[in-house]
Amino acid sequence: MTTQNELLKELETQKYKYGFITDIEADVAPRGLNEDIIRLISSKKNEPQWLLEWRLKAYRHWLTMNEPTWAKLKFEPINYQNLFYYAAPKQKVKPKSLDEVDATLLETYNKLGIPLKEQEALAGVVAVDAVFDSVSVATTYRAQLAEKGIIFCSISEAIKEHPELVQKYLGSVVPYSDNFYACLNSAVFTDGSFVYIPKGVHCPMELSTYFRINAQNTGQFERTLIVAEDESYVSYLEGCTAPQRDENQLHAAIVEIVVLNNAEVKYSTVQNWYPGDEYGNGGVYNFVTKRAACRGVNAKISWTQVETGSAITWKYPSCILQGDNSVGEFYSVALTHHYQQADTGTKMIHIGKNTRSKIISKGISAGNSNQTYRGLVDVNKSATGARNYSQCDSLLIGSNCGSHTVPYICNRNKSAVLEHEATTSKISDEQLFYCQQRGIKEEDAVGLIVNGFCKEVMQKLPMEFAIEATKLINISLEGSVG
């Protein structure tokens, strides 16, 4: 028992590896939120009138809303008037290449293991649209992509250069009134990514964005919009790390994806925002709305996520399966320790005929953390022949953590076939002893068992991301990393 306790202690006392703060002067709007702040954001970004009006409409609606309380999460109320809603790194001219990017900024990315320069040299494997705080600072490979008609840029640029596309699709999957956090985001979002894949185009590289939260008390409100036209394909990667902070940081992002006839979008996330310290102080509050609409026939969306960060996670990447034969998939690994809380899952809304969905959720809880899988499978009357398979597995490490599974199933069509499986297991002393008896150190044994537990999901990640994600899981478990 003593060795198990030692391990738990290590798990509990390990430090966040990426806790450092970049010293860059931020161009910050005054604290608080009102219509003037929204006008300021909009004017700073030279936005068209329709967008300002949309933001204001969202803001006025938000004022009538309350925070959702149904999630199994406990936290002190957030004072939304105490936050900054706009911060941009000070730069006189927008850089044309990485050489012109602030050296401190590049250094930050290097510490995170995202050497942009190296990536640029990596023969077009990954294109990076790096978002620092709220403003996009560097976009690589755009020219190459442009040749194929692919648009990959910050959403601010898209608003200026492709207003018709943005106006057509912005808020079409997640309406501004959708939920409290999405509504707030619609009012104050500052930047994010925009991806447009034209008809018949197979995007030749993985598109990737790294988000970081930096300036103190800066709310992060990214907005990502991906549109995949008929017969197109794209794989998009989102990776996040944030520097260590004592105060809680709010993050309320939106990702909207539109998938048309015979198109496919793969969206992968590795998230390791600061989870708070071993006593539950600090950490990122992550309230995200991610949703994809399969509007065309045979459209396919696949969400894959590996999450080890944030003090609080409230996140349910969803699939609206409108087109006949469309497919939605959700593969998730969530690892919580210390006092982290995660209420996460997915929603599969079957509308079209013969729509199929698959949910594989793996939750790992350690320390004093608490995790809830909350999922909805909703089969409409019209969804004849719909199929769903759900599998929710939980793995507990130690005796002070919690794991809960809350699957909602709503079926209005007799022909639908729905399956749900759930397991809960604990890494036993017997298993650890067996591994140790074969010469494997206890912490490596935990890593081995945990990696085996989430293998099914890891395999869904693009290769280079899978390696990063496995590293992240091991870092989160090891405790030897200070």
Place this chain on the structure above:
Amino acid sequence: MEKKLLEIKDLYAGVAESGKEIIKGLNLTINAGEVHALMGPNGAGKSTLAYLLAGKADYAATSGNVTFAGQNLLSLKPDERANAGLFLSMQYPVAIPGVSTNNFLKHAVNAKRKYMNLPELDAAEFLKLLRASAQELGVTTEMLKRELNVGFSGGEKKRMEMLQMQLLQPKLAILDETDSGLDIDALRIVAEGVNKLHTSENSLLIITHHLDLLNLIKPDAVHIYYDGHIVQSGGKELAEKLEQSGYKSFVEA
């Protein structure tokens, strides 16, 4: 000259939590290259001894010394004992869902290589090593792809223990009733595994109830273990006597 590999002196030990004493004044010396058999009735504390030597946290020594390959064994962590060359073939190997047998074995082999300051084997090198050993022990490729001990039959589990023993080449292998419940073919595989490991350097401690295995492996010494200590030591004739007249004859003697 005889080289002491394992030396147990006046060992008293029991359940860590309750303090219940199970091993009561045990003395045993195993030299390099020797095969010893330990026979005793159910509940005599044979498995406790095996687990205690391997370092399972459920058991603790209250007094006495155990020296293994020149080190104070009881001060080492279980993985350090394993890498120092102590292997325990378990009576009930535990299943580890999600971890493929292949991958587990690779981790174990590389953990030992790392301990010995040898370069770790890559996937191809390891596979070569694994295939050769697996074939000899009748472990199929299909079995290696399965999750470790998940859904394995009793015989398959024991075979897997023998495969691990073969791969790790321990200085001392303790077989805790590895022969229990095996058919004659499986028993032969265990015996072959034992005989292959057994060199002038490597030793074995075989915990068993049955003469069958001992007939196949020819032990250097047989110990009759009763109520936490050895009541009589001798050659294979002890095992034969035991087969005929049971433990009672030793206890009363």
